[in-house]
Amino acid sequence: MDLKLDHHSEDNLTIVDVEGEIDVYTAPRLRELLIDLVNKGNFHLLVNMEKVDFLDSTGLGVLVGGLKRVRAHDGSLELVCTQERILKIFRITGLTKVFGIYASVDEAKEAHGRDK
């Protein structure tokens, strides 16, 4: 399955909906979107990965790159993910300690609201 990307803003948060496979072929598109959002002043990003079928280290690199970029603006990049096979790669690489990972968009929005 190819990669589908969409995004919208709610209050101070930009939600990026990702669907499909994030790998060495498709990850550059996600990378470009994250860079574009940051360049346009969106520094609080929530990447919804609930419809992601596959994620590899290239995709992780893109997310880490996005995190670095938003942090340079005192921003945040957090994730929504409950799929065990996707969470496993975050655990293997220790990135569960780097990203805020939430079970739903609502849960993440609530946490984001508390942190504001």
Next chain:
Amino acid sequence: MATVELTFSALPAHVRTARLVATAIARRTGVSEALLDEVRLAVGEACSRAVEAHRVHCPGEPIVIELRDDSGRFEVTVTDVAPSDDLQQPVVPTDGALLPEMPGLGIAVIAGLADDVEVSSGAKGMRIRMSWPASPNGVAAV
């Protein structure tokens, strides 16, 4: 003897094909359903690393993946011919498609996924061999 040998050009689009082929053969070989996601991810990581290395050093050379079902194990070997001294070095982006944020992460992921991994590298390329348990008679029990 290799059950299946796949040779592909160093293009990111082919990595998905390699993943699909490896997963299909793993299933037929008798790797349990619970391990198929690990096979898919580990093979994808090995092929992605090889593709990125070839695109930097030798874009015209193909990458070889061998899939075997010897002795109750499903074994995958991914071989490239790019000098592998850059394993931990950032890959230089050539067309915006390569991602330098976390070089070397792919090998770490493979090590975390396969219970048997052997990485050998040198001036003539890198060979990643990994294996998983499989049913001796093929076709995993459901």
